[in-house]
Amino acid sequence: MATSVFTHEEFEHNLYNELSLEIDNEFLDYERKIKNQDHTTTKIKFHNLLPSNITRLELRSALLGEYIYVGEYKSEIFVNIPNYAFEKDGFDSLIISLNNPSNFESYTIQQEVAYKTWEKDKTVNIYFLPFKKLDEASGTYYGYTIKLE
Numbered sequence: 001m002a003t004s005v006f007t008h009e010e011f012e013h014n015l016y017n018e019l020s021l022e023i024d025n026e027f028l029d030y031e032r033k034i035k036n037q038d039h040t041t042t043k044i045k046f047h048n049l050l051p052s053n054i055t056r057l058e059l060r061s062a063l064l065g066e067y068i069y070v071g072e073y074k075s076e077i078f079v080n081i082p083n084y085a086f087e088k089d090g091f092d093s094l095i096i097s098l099n100n101p102s103n104f105e106s107y108t109i110q111q112e113v114a115y116k117t118w119e120k121d122k123t124v125n126i127y128f129l130p131f132k133k134l135d136e137a138s139g140t141y142y143g144y145t146i147k148l149e
Contacts, residue, residue, distance in 0.1 A: 005143025
């Protein structure tokens, strides 16, 4: 895994379980809310990532302020996105956490650079970089890019 773009954290067993339960509940709340809204199911594919012992994926949208996926790590997932996210410019910054629950550890990438992420009928391809790069326009570092297809 391209761990240099991720921040690694190890947790005490009870704390890890408490945080995971809290995140699970936030995601379940989002799933209940989204069913009552106009939404679109969108495919997300992860590239350049070979997780070792990673079984849990947490994906949070800064635009929505919500966990939009919490579950088993797969290289291809489907998420429900409210249609208003497409009506705006579609830019978002995703917080991606890959977790190893058996060792109570998490690898997280959060970046300030927003990308065009949401466009109807498009697949979101997330490409992880081998190391962080400087975005000269914003002065911040990024560790993944997004391409819509």
